[in-house]
Amino acid sequence: MVDTFITFEGPDGAGKTSVLTALIPQLAAHLTRPVHLTREPGGAQISEKIRELILDPENTAMDARTEALLYAASRRQHLREVIVPALDAGEVVVCDRFVDSSVAYQGAGRQIGEQAVLEMNQFATDGIQPGxxxxxxxPSEIGLARIAAHRTSRQFDRLDQESLAFHQRVRAAYLRLAQQEPERIHTIDATQPMAQVVADCLATLQHFLTDSWQSR
Ligand SMILES: Nc1ncnc2c1ncn2[C@@H]1O[C@H](COP(=O)(O)OP(=O)(O)O)[C@@H](O)[C@H]1O
Ligand SMILES: [Mg+2]
Known part of the structure; x- marks a missing residue:
């Protein structure tokens, strides 16, 4: 567990990317050390190439375990090239999605087994976990409705073409993870207005990062 490594998780449409965009400047203003926001594949070139393979709409033949292995491979490269160096440099690293996403999406969504996906990711990450x-x-309906409402083009990637049942399995897995690891995983009610979600996240971060926090 690394105290300055923080991840954001949740189903598609939960608001992770929007919340982080609003939150990071506020967080940076409070912290005594630099904040590094990243998301997989995080600009690591090898990770980007792996990601292209996963998202290519033409890869309809991709096996679910192949997909899980590719995510883990991409994650490892991003971890080695981006996350670990930033942590070593003393930065607070905030990552939009990490291992929990694979457990929820591949393990439960694609039904290849949450424990198997977790163990494979422990190999990929050397067991490095967010603090x-x-x-x-x-709820899945709200997340999916938000995505549908804000989609501007008819362009769907392969992972969008999933059923409501898939998204419900993903959410159920996240809720199980949160129940299993209450010290690490803090649940935020993301049905609230965005400003309140941001405020709740900031309050949780202040509590956790108390040693690096300056009041202003
Ligand atoms: N709390 C909220 N209330 C209403 N709409 C929201 C909220 N948070 C995000 N959205 C909208 O939902 C859509 C998906 O948000 P996004 O940040 O991309 O989610 P994620 O990164 O979790 O998939 C965006 O159009 C965003 O404006
Ligand atoms: Mg996002």
């Missing part, structure tokens, strides 16, 4: 995970929780 804190903020889980943005929304």
């Amino acid at each position: 804190l995970t903020l889980y943005l929780d929304v």
Whole structure:
């Protein structure tokens, strides 16, 4: 567990990316050390190439375990090239999605087994875990409706073409993880207005990062 490594998790449409965009400047203003926001594949070139393989709509033949292995491979490269160096440099690293996403999406969504996906990811990450995970929780219908409402083009990637049942399995897995690891995973009610979600996240981060926090 690394105290300055923080992840954001939740189903599609929970608001992770929007919340982080608003939150990071506020967080940076309070912290005595730099904040590094990243998301997989995080600009690591090898990770980007792996990601292209996963998302290519033409790869309809991709096996679920192949997909899980590719995510783990991409994650490892991002971890080695981006996350670990930033942590070593004393930065607070905030990552939009990490291992919990694979457990929820591949393990439960694609039904290849949450424990198997977790163990494979422990190999991929050398067991490096975030000290804190903020889980943005929304019912699947709300998350899917938000995505549909804000989609501007008819372009769907392969992972969008999933059923409501898939998204419900993903959410159920996140809720199980949050119940199993209450010290690490803090659940935020992401059905609230965005400003309140941001405020809740900031309050949780202040509590967790108390040694690096300056009041202003
Ligand atoms: N709390 C909220 N209330 C209403 N709409 C929201 C909220 N948070 C995010 N959204 C909207 O939902 C959509 C998906 O948000 P996004 O940040 O991309 O989610 P994620 O990164 O978790 O998939 C965006 O159009 C965003 O404006
Ligand atoms: Mg996002």
